[in-house]
Structure formats: structure tokens, C-alpha cells
Amino acid sequence: MSTSQSWRSATAIRTGLVAALAATVAVGTYSYVDGAADPSGDNGTGASGSATTSVVEITPFTTADSGDCLTWDIDESGVVSNFEQTPCSSEHRFEISAREDLATYPSSEFGLEAAAPDLTRQAQLREELCSTATIHYLDGRYDPVGRYSIAPILPPAEAWAAGDRTMLCGIQATDGLGNPVLTIGPAAEQDQARVSQPGECVFFDNARAPHILDCAEDHHLETTAVVNLRETFPDRVPSTEEQDGHLAEVCTAAAIDYLGEEEILYQSTLQPYWATIPSSSWNGGSHSVNCSLMSAHPEGGFSLLKGSATGEFTINGNPPEPQPERDPLTSEGEAEGTAVPGEAGSLQNSAEAPIPQL
Template sequence: MTQSWRSATAVRILLVGALVSTAGVGAYSFSSQSEGSSKQSQSRPSSDSKASAASFTTADSGSCLTWKDDQGKITNFEQADCAGEHRFEVSSREDLRAYPASEFGSEAPMPDLTRQAQLREELCLNPTIQYMKGTFDQMGKYSVASILPPQDAWSKGDRTLLCGVQATDDKGTLIPTSGRAAEQDQSRIFRPEECVLVDAASATRVVDCAADHQMEITAIVDLQPVFPEGTPSLEQQDTHLRQVCTQAAQDYLGGDDPLYFSTLQPFWTTLPENSWAGGSRSVNCALVFGQDRKFATLAGGARTGFTINGQPPASRPVRAPIVNPEALIGPHPEPARP
């Protein structure tokens, strides 16, 4: 099979769509020990009889928070230095007592998950984008989330809502981060040696390499040093990554011959203009097998033995030494689709 090269367009169709479907948004209420505070929310108080209830936290815009999560039981909820490890960065502080109507009055139950998601859209999205000052890739590793008081504080009248950003993995599990979000590389990427399944909905998730998957990651590439002057076009990224990811594939498998006989092809992701503007700078190199403009199903690690659609890789003829390897990296055909 003639070696083919994955184009920037193919990757955008596959992974940008996948990230849209998997980028999570969270809403939390902590039914556990709170940080404890006597500071009142800065929003307009209501005339509710519980309006003087103390807030469960003093955290405000710019604060970072962390906690321990023991199988869903949240403890040690506290503010943390944003330069160090934390789980949540506060973009705004809202008071639901200022919300129109009496939806969040003194006897109102805590909003369910559906209503929390609506509140996140209504109250958190725009303040978070403003807080990030334009440096926010909504398809990157950070997502907008909200935190409500623990149940006991809510019952006493606390209606504080914290808006902010958090990082999650492909399973939606919170990932501790260090440093302010607007100053980080926001790319949602996979680590080398991870195998990635692309499901029927084009969502991606890491799986054991022994299980069915479509990609095996070979490298992470930081594009910032390559394009320091500004946003690179997809064609510029494609040109650079074609060589970098081919080399990454060879290094990963132990040379050009192992890559040739594996029948696998180098593959890479790219960053659209809005992701670059939003603070993402890194992409992935991977190994795939493209067939009929689709990704084949791989099972097993590329370095330890694998099958392609349930069959071992096809035998390839022994070839003469390559005098000009760069000549292999030429124009690529129509992109494979998932």
C-alpha cells in the first residue's frame, strides 16, 4: 500500500468535531466541609429572611480552588495559590438571590443538573470569556463550570454561585493544573504511547492499546517556537508536521524500515485559527491505518504486535535502501475520514 499522509483538513473534521462532542462543562455542589467564610456575596441581596446567611467561601474572581475527592466525597475544599496545583479557577462570583423572580427563595431546593447547566450558560459563559480576556479556546482542555454551596449552606440561605474554568480528561475527570488558565497552553492533547478510540459519534477517548482503537500517539509537538510571529495557516502547519510526525513515527517504531513494514501511516492534528487565538499551541502525532478514506480498527500496540481490522499487517516486499528519504514526503491524497 502506498504510504499516505493525513491532511490538516482531515484532522480538523475528525478531532475538532470530536472535541466539540466531548468537551465537558461541569456544575458542582459540595455536600461536604466547606471553606467557611463570613464574607457576603457582592451581588444585590434580596429581602429574604435568610439574606444574611454567610457564604460558604470568600473566593472571588481570580481565586483558585482545590479539594480532595474520595470516590465522590469532597473534603478539604479551600483556596489555593494559582501558581500551584489547583482544580478550579474562579472567573466570577454571582448571587442567585439577585436572580429575577423567586426561583431561588429561602425554601427553594437546589437546582438540578439540568438547571445548573442552564445557569452556567446564562451566568457563567460570558463572564468567563471576559475574565480570560480573549485567551480561551472553547475546544481546548479548559471548560466553563460552576460551583454551588454545599447542601447545608444552601439550606441556611447561601445562594453563592462561583463561575470558572477547569481542565478535564476525555472521561470528564478533573485534572489538577498549575498556573493561571489564560497563561497556559490550552490544547486538548493525548500523551505518547496512548491509544485513542474514535467512536461512532466521532468522540475520542483513551483506551488500553490491546482494545480496539484508531490511533496510537507518538509525540506531542509545541508549535509556538516554530511559528512565533503569529497564527500559522493550516497549510503551514501541515508542511511542518508532515516531516516532524514522519520522524516521530520512525523514532517510535525504531526506524524507517519498521515503519514501512508496519504498514501504518503517520498522522497529525492541527490547530484552527480560533484555537490558536484562544491559547492552544500543541498538537499530536500518531500512527493510523487509512483505508477507503476511513480509519481502520487497530488492536494491540504498534511496537508489540497488532492487528488491522482483525488481521495481521499485510506483508510488504523488501525494498532497496532509500537514497532520498525526503522524496517520500510529497503531496498527500484525499484525506481519510473517520
């Protein structure tokens, strides 16, 4: 399992907490309903009496099913509210792929007196009940290291205590902390690539998980463009060499456009950088990559940047070193007799790059 997949597994079950945190759920109600007395008045002995038969009827916390979408609000402190069903064509945080009733699970594990499963058990249930169902729901088009992750949603605490054992399996896009973010449209119709937007910066933590943040904070990459490779390769999976050949030109041009002119790129000492898409991710639905700016660390990997390359910034705590004057640029955009600092390169081809995605 790759580092990015391990990070995904650790965060994908965070949605399991959502319904538990949503004390007032807008998509359903739950209660015990007592059965009516036997109209015959027979108490089971053949004689008339006052005894009644009590029937427990459980109303699920939601009627949402496969193909439906859910959304909710999250405040700055992480409190969830306004949990509700919404059309997938509008903003939502979760798309349901399957509806499971844990009461039918072949054991007494989820009986009426059972406690709700903890995060570890939720992760197991995701693999046992949600993964295959969700991939089937997406017709096999799923990139496990892309922007979407598979997750379960359990009933809120009150509904679980009342006997509701509904579990919703589904798919969600998450931020760097694993929190579900708003998306629009069915997942099967989306590019599943995990990308940042121009002007955003990316920092890789010790677990090599990417975090999108403001460029005023310490970071490793500054995004200059999003490139949809399917527009260039509409009918086949491009090889790494084909992607590199195309992106070397595109990402260098993107860096110059982003900074304003080639001379600024030269003086910045930064290099254009990009990711390439492996065939497994391409077939799973990921077709876009980022062009970025980076600085190679002398000992390998990325240097630490702070501040945007469009203004004042530092590389490992120091401003970029002044560069020597160059001869006039040739028609190919290179100075005669003077090398441009650094070389453009692909994240996929860098053995020292922290992570090959984003």
C-alpha cells in the first residue's frame, strides 16, 4: 500500500462521525411505536383479557438510498448541523452508493443493546460492506488515490440507541485533514484527480500527506495551472514519457505566465514541476495534473518555501540568490551559453519527491 493510500484509509472513515455529531437530523425521525392490542381480546389462553402484544417498530434516521446525495454544515469548531438530503446536481458532501442494515449482519454484534462501532470497526465495515458496493456503483471507475474516498455514515446516537442499524455507504471528496468538502455532480461523471488550484500552495507532512494552504505558510509546491491531459490524449492512456514530453512545455509556459515573464522565472531560481498519471489512476477516472513551482533541496526532495513566488518569498529561510546576467534569449526561450537554474521535472520521475500525486 502506498503512503497516499495509507493516509486515505486513515481519513476516509471520518464521515462515520457526522451523523453521530448531528444531534438533530433533518432527513428522518426515529421512535419506538407500540403495537395495538389484539382486537380479539384473546390473551393467548383462549380467554379474554387485558394483555397486549407489544411490537417494536424502528424508523430509520433517513430514507436516503443509493444514488441520493447528502450535505451538512460544519462550523469553525467542527460542529455538524443541517444534515439533509439534496440533489446530486447541487452542492453536497456525500453520495450514497449502498444502504445496509447492520441488523441483518450474521452475528449478534449489532443487536439492540450493542454499542455503536468505533472508528476501527467502522474502517472494517467500510472494507467489508462499502468498498465493493461503491466500486460497482461507479461501474468500476474509481481511483483509490484520487480525490474521492469510500466511507460509511452511521445513525446519530439517539437513533442507534432506539435500534436503528442503518449504515449508508458512499463516496466523498475530502480536504487534507480528511473532512468532506462540497462537490457538485455525480462522482462517476467527475475527474477524480486530486489537484490544487493556481495560487494555492501544497505542504507535505511527515506522513507525506498533502495539505493545501496559503502560500504565506511554509510549503513545498506553488500551483501554477491545472492541466486536463484527456484533452490531449482523448482516446488512450498516455505513457509517462508522452506525459512528460507534453507537460515539460505546458508547465514551463504556465510558470512564465503565472510569474509574468521568463526573466522573473529565471531570477526566482524556481523550477517548473508536475505530476504524471499512472495507468491505474487514468483508468480509474483521474485525468488532470498540476503544474507547480518548486526548488530542489540540495540533499534531495523539496526545499521549504515561504511566501508566493509572485512576490517576496524565501527558500529554506533565505531569499533566492541573485542570478548572473544572461545573453539575449534565443527563439527557443533559452539564453545562449547560460543555463537556466534547475531543470523542469516530473514528480513521478523524482525518486526524492515526497509523493507522486498533486
